[in-house]
Structure formats: C-alpha cells, structure tokens
Amino acid sequence: MKLRIVSISAWLIGLVLGSNAHSEAINVTVDFGQRLQMIDNIGSSTGMHGDYIAREWDQSVVDQIADLLFSQELDDKGQPKGIGLSSFRMQIGAGASGDESGISRVWRRTDCFLRPDGSYDWEGQGIGTTYWRRKCEEYGIATTIGYLNSPPVYFTENGYSFKTEETFTSNLKPEHYGDYASFLAEVAAYYQRIGLPFEYISPVNEPQHSWLDVPGKAKQEGTPWTNSQIAQLLRLTDKVYQDKGVSTRLLIPESASYDALVKYREGKESAAASDQLAAFWDKDSPDYVGNLAAVSKIVAGHAYFSDQSVNAIVRTRRDLRTAIEDCKDSLILWQTEYSLLGDRYSAEVPRDSVDEMRAALLLARVIHADFTIAEASAWQWWSSTEPDMFRVPRFALIVSSRDGEESFRATKLLWALGQYSRFVRPGMQRIGVSSEESVNEQLQTVMASAFYDEKLGELVMVLINFSEEKQDVNLNVKGRPATSGATTVAGYRTTATENMAPVKIDSGTIKMPAKSIITIVSSPTLSSQMVRNN
Incomplete structure (x- = not known):
C-alpha cells in the first residue's frame, strides 16, 4: 500500500525556519535537550456496550468495529483505516444478567465466569471478554487490561452488582474477600493458560462513588471501597497470585478523579477512599501495598471532573505531578478513563456551541494536558461503543443504531483520539515543546506536543x-539527532469535514484551519516504511 509522502523540509532535521510566516504566527520550538516521560500506550475500553455487542451482534459487524479501533493500515489514498490503539481495557462481568440483575438497560448487564455452585464456565460465559482479548492478540495490542466494576454477585452483601444502601463501604461480604481474590486469580490464570494473558487486571473501579441505586432502575455495576478494604483485597490476591504462578499484575486504584489521589476529602463519607497515593505508596501508611509483587508501580487515575475550567485543568495536573514526584516509591501515571462527563466538561466553551468537532477538541485538549502537565505515560478513553443518544457524542468513539439494526458510525471523538494513538507509539519519549504563550493561553488557542x-x-x-480562527504555526526543532539518508514527512488532519486525512507538509510554517488537529510524522524513509507496514 502506497503512503502519501512529501519531500523533506529542513526544519524537520533541526534547522530553524519559518521566516516567511505571517507576523501573527505562533512560534513553537521542539527542544531535544528536554527528554521527558516514556509513552507506554494509548487506548480505550469495551465500556459496557462493547462487551454486549461482542456477545449479541453478528461477529462480522463487530470485526469492522475492531478494525476501526486497532488497525494501523492505510488505504490506497494514504488515509488510516483505523486509529491503531496500543492498549485496551476489557470488562470482566459480575454476573448481573437478566431482569433479576436489577440493571435496567440490557446492554449494561454482564455474565460471569463463576457459576453459583463455585465452578467455572469458560466457554459459555465471558464471551465478550474473550472476543476482545483475541482481537487484541490478532492486532498485536501489547497492553491488555481486564477490569471489574463489582465482585461476582454471589459474593456481595445484597446479591446485586451495585449498592442499595449508601455506606461508602464495599458491597463485598467480609467472608468473601478470599473468594474474590481467588476469582481474580482464576480468571487471570485461565487467560494465561490459553495463551491470551492479561498484562493487568483492575480489581476495583472508582471506589469513591456510592454506587447507590434501586433494583430494576440501576444504571450499571459498581461498588465503593475504602482504602483499607482495597489493601486487604490486594494482600490476599497477591498471595493467591504467587500460589498459582499468575503473571498478570494488579492495576490500582482506578480513582474517580485526580483529586482523590492527592487530597483527603475531609467531611465527605468517601474520605475513606481519598488521598490514595499516600495510602497505598507511603511506607508509613497502614494501607501500604507498594511491597506486594502483584501490585504494579503504576498509578491508575481517571481524569473526570478535572476539566471544569482551564485553571482546573492546569491545577489538578500540577498537583498530581508534584505528589507523584514527592512519593518515595518510583511510580508512573496512567490516565485510565475519561469521557466528556458531567455538566462542566466544556469549561469556558458554552455548552450549546459544542458540536462534534468541538467535542473532539475538548477531548484532544485533555489528552494534551495529561501528557504535558501531568506527564502521564499512558492515556485511555472510556467506552469505545455505545448506542446513539441522538445528541453530540460525549461518551463513545463509535455510536450504534438504537432501532435494533446492527449498524454504527464513527464519531469525531474516534479521530481526535486517533491523531495521538495511531502515531504516538509505545516506547516513544516525549520531547519538550515551548511556545510564546502561557500554558493557560495554549489550552485555549494552539497546543503542541512532540514524541x-x-x-x-x-x-x-x-x-x-x-480556536475559531485559522492559525499559522512556525515549527522550530532544536538538537534533533542526525539520521542517515533521506527523511520523509507526512501530515494527517481532522477537522469538521476531514478524518485523519493526509495533508501536505512542505515548510516549517503549518497552516492550521480553525478547530483542527494535525499530526506530523517525520521519519527516515526506511524506518517510516517499516512503521507503516506493521
């Protein structure tokens, strides 16, 4: 397949050009003297709907969705066929199936590998989980994560996969902590046996929420946890992992917000699941788990409710970065779940002006901030698919028909994420970028990052x-290592009318349409061809 390639420009090998730019152009400098964090992966998840369609839809249709998510191929015009995700989170169900589950929406119900009698059904249950895990193997997705919103319903206080009393403590019965640990190990060991191991499993999810609901009207699975309850579960699971020879690591704490990682929520009932960095990785904490072999050295946090304003975007990430650097354990940050959730996701942008492209830009801005301010090493979106809500998509990369037809369409959110995921690959290192504008100004005009x-x-x-205006950007590159042979450059752009469309890049001045995202890839010719064909 032929890639659309443009001849090398001098700025791409380290010379400073752009003297013919307009006076109002923004000057941006990529400085190889600033080598920053390594990138581990960029991904998404099944959410709840992805698990459902893998169980219920015609597989050939779901295969097309998988191709949109995972493919790194280009079509005959040089346009990406998919967004090349390098990680994927897959739901492991708690068994909230049928009307007796208490969950109102069918597509949010789950099955469970565990039977009521304590035996396991590996073939008839977990069909969605296994489908997506096989797809990850087919497409070479190295980072695979299984996540649970609730323990199996057989182990819970109320027999449901959600809470029916607001206690901010786990729905898991005290006598079943060991059973839940064994369940986690059995699932991990099964996938290990069949040659499809999960690299990580997240045993708890957003423990700060009450997850209170009414049977028959419940929205989804979920349970709160206190820090001490999480620590107890992790210690038991670590022991079972060792006994069973499980290689899968535990990814924690999947906090509902960045503030929950670094602040004590005094006066709130969910305070018992706050200040989680200190709780789990301070050796003086009674809930310290940093010494457990099964627990990864990754801080997994969700970026929800950190987007209410430009100031909030900057503050929350600077606070988190400072806290991680102050922690005695050597930790890295993964942003493991985000969507345009809540009432204030649009920050300073009036919500009635948020169209699909603006929503895509809001997503891209959070990705940029997480990489450049919080210095995250991984970034993962919430749900890959959901039914069409007949409004501007905020929660899913791909929306499906709600009339019973097995059909779908890609949203602008998919392509905005793809501007990163398709090209910023595992093992790349972020390079420092400076601009004439302040960080707050950049978040409202032109943002630039380099890898x-x-x-x-x-x-x-x-x-x-x-911004709502066209913008010229003078790109300057300092100190790029010399490479032998010719260099090629390719550009890809998403706008209201384009989806990662190939564009010509032939000078150090990039002309950006209003409300646009452009990814520029500069490679030695041979290396470029190798990357595109993988």
Missing part, C-alpha cells in the same frame, strides 16, 4: 488549534 522514537529516528508532533 520521538530513538530507535527509528521518528519524530511525531501533534498540533491542536482549539
């Missing part, structure tokens, strides 16, 4: 024009 593959000599830059 480098040392082995291939490939430089990837992602530019976001958040």
